[in-house]
Amino acid sequence: MELLKNKVAIVTGGSRGLGKAIALKFAYHGASLILVATNQDRLNQAAEEVRNRGAKAEIVAGDIAKPAFSEEIVKVTLDHFGQIDVLVNCAGVITRTPVEKLPLEDWYRVIDVNLHGTFHACRAVLPFMRRQASGKIINMTSQMAKLPHPSASPSYEVSKAGQIALTRHLAYHYAQYNICINAIAPGSINTDLPKSMNPEARERLRSAIPLRRLGEPDEVADCALFLATSLSDYITGETIDINGGTLMD
Template sequence: MLLQGKVAIITGASRGIGRAIALTLAQNGASLMINANREDLLKRVVQEVEGFGQKCLITKGDISNINTSKKIVSNTIDKFGKIDILVNNAGINMRIPTLELKSEDWQSVINTNLNGTFYSCSSVLPYMIQQKYGKIINISSTTAKTPHRNASPSYGASKAGINYLTQHLALEMAKYNICVNAVCPGPIETDMSDQWSPKYREQVLSRIPLGRLGKPYDVANTVLFLVSSMADFITGESININGGTYMN
């Protein structure tokens, strides 16, 4: 029970990586406030979390709207009285080439991925500063570090922005005992990968030294480590979780 007594906010927690993170943190003792756009899926996660004997509440809403972040934080403080952990997982992707990418498509990805992450951090930090403790994990991507033909430039740019934001906040918040890190997943088995053609899946697998796609729990276990006391001397890092696809 690495997180006994801790309170965590997780955005984009209705499925995939976000769901795995929610369940992993709950299994290790954390109480949760989870967020996503689909309340029906969030309620399923609540049932699973409660099966571990932990409390789990919902704040539905679009993370690209700053009022959603404020509401999530306000509800968490009202219900639990504190916030120890923030995991910014909510995000979207597009696969539109540069010359076909409309301005509204660009803005949509930037608003959700980068702005949404900033809104959540800025809403949570005053409470973490007050208690002189906090762990923030931003879910980025290896696309932030190296271009990918199957992703729109808006996605890579948004994730690269998240990596810089992570470092900046880590530097600025260190004096308050707040650690800020990012994780950069590579190819992970999710609803999105289920849509791949057999040929494309084979191409992806051929580029992974460990010879398999990652699982959502591969990401969740890394997040668990970073938000636990085992990682109290780690901050400002962007950790790759990609089976060796990209190494730095």
């Protein structure tokens, strides 16, 4: 069943990791994709994988932290597909420097990409969604928004907590236009960072999870698919935890 047939989705951070997994899941279910990231080569590779699944895909390379870039994304989307049904804000950066050693430019950069980038993209698509009286926005936050992490910089946790607050604010104000806005808060997912860990560190990570395994990107993509479709039409302003039980909220 093509749950997103005739729908158009923008996925920021769509060239790798969770963003790419979500894009491929959406493609499988019939969506046309606009993939957004900074690295054009990786974007082209991801777009080719989307097309191999029988879906249409276009790319937009640039820095989501810049307000004008989100306007460009919307223009490209409308020029190619004429509509915007789903926005997934998955672009993000992380640093792991302790607060007393954290350069101010690193603090600002993480906030600019993770939180301000989400805000810019939402603000760019919301007028169109409001006019068409429908839309789904999914913001990719993190378990670290709710649970301090021993090695993450404070800027990352603050940016992700801000995404949750932004999600609730926008969901409240745009519900009257039939726009549903939700967030996903993944815990330990089997992406590039866990894969790079040595076996001992990876085992410590795994053993701390009640389900005794890391999540898979495809499991996060399944949740995004649910939030992007009519199956979730009566859910808005929520943050869904996907963490194997490490945080039962």
